[in-house]
Amino acid sequence: MNETFIYISLALIVLLFILSSLIYKKMRIWKIILIILTGGLYIVLKFFPDLITFILVEKALEYFTYFIFFIVVLLAITFKNKIRITQNLTDYDFFELEKELGNVQDVSDLLRLRFISTIGLLNEGLIFYNNDLESMFVTEQAAAILSTKKSDFATDEYLKNIHREDQPEYLSAIKKAGKKNPNFEVKYRILKNNTYIWVVEKGHLFTHNKKDYLVSSLKGIDLKLFPETMIHELDSIPDESQLTNYLVQARKEKEVFHLVLMHLTNIPDINYRFGRDVGNLMIAEYIKKMRYHFAREHNSIFRITGIEFALIIKEEQKFDVLKRALVSGGDLINLKLNIGGIQQVVYPNVGIIKNDPWSNYEVNDFINLGQKTLEEAIRNNKKNFSIYGE
Numbered sequence: 001m002n003e004t005f006i007y008i009s010l011a012l013i014v015l016l017f018i019l020s021s022l023i024y025k026k027m028r029i030w031k032i033i034l035i036i037l038t039g040g041l042y043i044v045l046k047f048f049p050d051l052i053t054f055i056l057v058e059k060a061l062e063y064f065t066y067f068i069f070f071i072v073v074l075l076a077i078t079f080k081n082k083i084r085i086t087q088n089l090t091d092y093d094f095f096e097l098e099k100e101l102g103n104v105q106d107v108s109d110l111l112r113l114r115f116i117s118t119i120g121l122l123n124e125g126l127i128f129y130n131n132d133l134e135s136m137f138v139t140e141q142a143a144a145i146l147s148t149k150k151s152d153f154a155t156d157e158y159l160k161n162i163h164r165e166d167q168p169e170y171l172s173a174i175k176k177a178g179k180k181n182p183n184f185e186v187k188y189r190i191l192k193n194n195t196y197i198w199v200v201e202k203g204h205l206f207t208h209n210k211k212d213y214l215v216s217s218l219k220g221i222d223l224k225l226f227p228e229t230m231i232h233e234l235d236s237i238p239d240e241s242q243l244t245n246y247l248v249q250a251r252k253e254k255e256v257f258h259l260v261l262m263h264l265t266n267i268p269d270i271n272y273r274f275g276r277d278v279g280n281l282m283i284a285e286y287i288k289k290m291r292y293h294f295a296r297e298h299n300s301i302f303r304i305t306g307i308e309f310a311l312i313i314k315e316e317q318k319f320d321v322l323k324r325a326l327v328s329g330g331d332l333i334n335l336k337l338n339i340g341g342i343q344q345v346v347y348p349n350v351g352i353i354k355n356d357p358w359s360n361y362e363v364n365d366f367i368n369l370g371q372k373t374l375e376e377a378i379r380n381n382k383k384n385f386s387i388y389g390e
Helices: 002-024 029-047 057-083 091-121 140-145 155-160 164-176 240-252 267-274 276-294 316-328 363-379
Strands: 125-129 135-138 152-154 183-192 195-208 211-221 257-264 301-303 308-313 335-339 342-346 348-355 385-387
Touching: 002 029, 002 057, 029 057, 125 140, 135 155, 140 211, 152 155, 155 164, 164 183, 164 195, 240 301, 240 308, 240 348, 240 363, 257 276, 257 363, 267 276, 267 342, 276 301, 276 308, 276 316, 276 335, 276 342, 308 316, 348 363, 363 385
Parallel strands: 348 385
Antiparallel strands: 125 135, 125 211, 135 152, 183 195, 195 211, 257 308, 257 348, 301 308, 335 342
């Protein structure tokens, strides 16, 4: 009787395991281990009883009978829990479930329509990369920037339209995006109507179902007609007349500050070698860095000429940082900039004059002294800066 019970129990264990795996399309490792352990114990008891020396074989068989009964009950309970989906549900319960499902579907449709409507309001195009970065989907706005009617691209196909010099920069940007640094920004030239145009792509990485996806915005950079780009850094800078008005007010308030005049010396060479569009983008990026480090206050940076700028530095600590950078010739002033695949170091000549609240200089005389100090820095072959009075 015991042996018949054991055979029936073993058959039930295997049957419950197979049914569970087929119905739920998932094999639990702990169940596999349990079946192997049970089968192994039975083989030892049945065919190799001599290996059991610490207990009588009859007693071991009795304990084994209890053990497999427990295993059958355990598998049956876990199997029953899986199939108790509709047990004890009333018509009212089904009605509530349908109502909840309808609400969820309504919210989902609303979110989808909001997303589609938002895309239509954007000036920027959007690019949605597949998780393997092998292909992408672009919105109508992005397709318009690229002057194409296609919305699906293989990444290799898209890459062929990017300027050869800018391809490594683009690939590096999209592949480096990760959980620690999910955002990226890259400027590159891409073919549009047989002509290369500059675009800026800003992207973000997010995770869904343990897979990483990239979504990015795409904007064309038209240096003359599209100020809502990095060139806005140049278009929004106050000019020389506004600098004069600022200095008049500052001197009335008896403020202490330094006027720093910067002449971006090698920009004409960059314009000649790579084009004025590259030069303008380099200037914009340089001014963005200067604003971040030294001139965060409102209207504290001014454009005098195409490649000459004025900074007002009121904090003595910031001026000390600037002076140390000028003396050391470090990369805080001589900036290595990347635009697409073009890498250049932009370096300035700098003239500095300190405003003494009790001096008798007129504002125009003060500016002229600053200009003469800058000219001295440009003429000096040993160092690229000059400080008035030093």
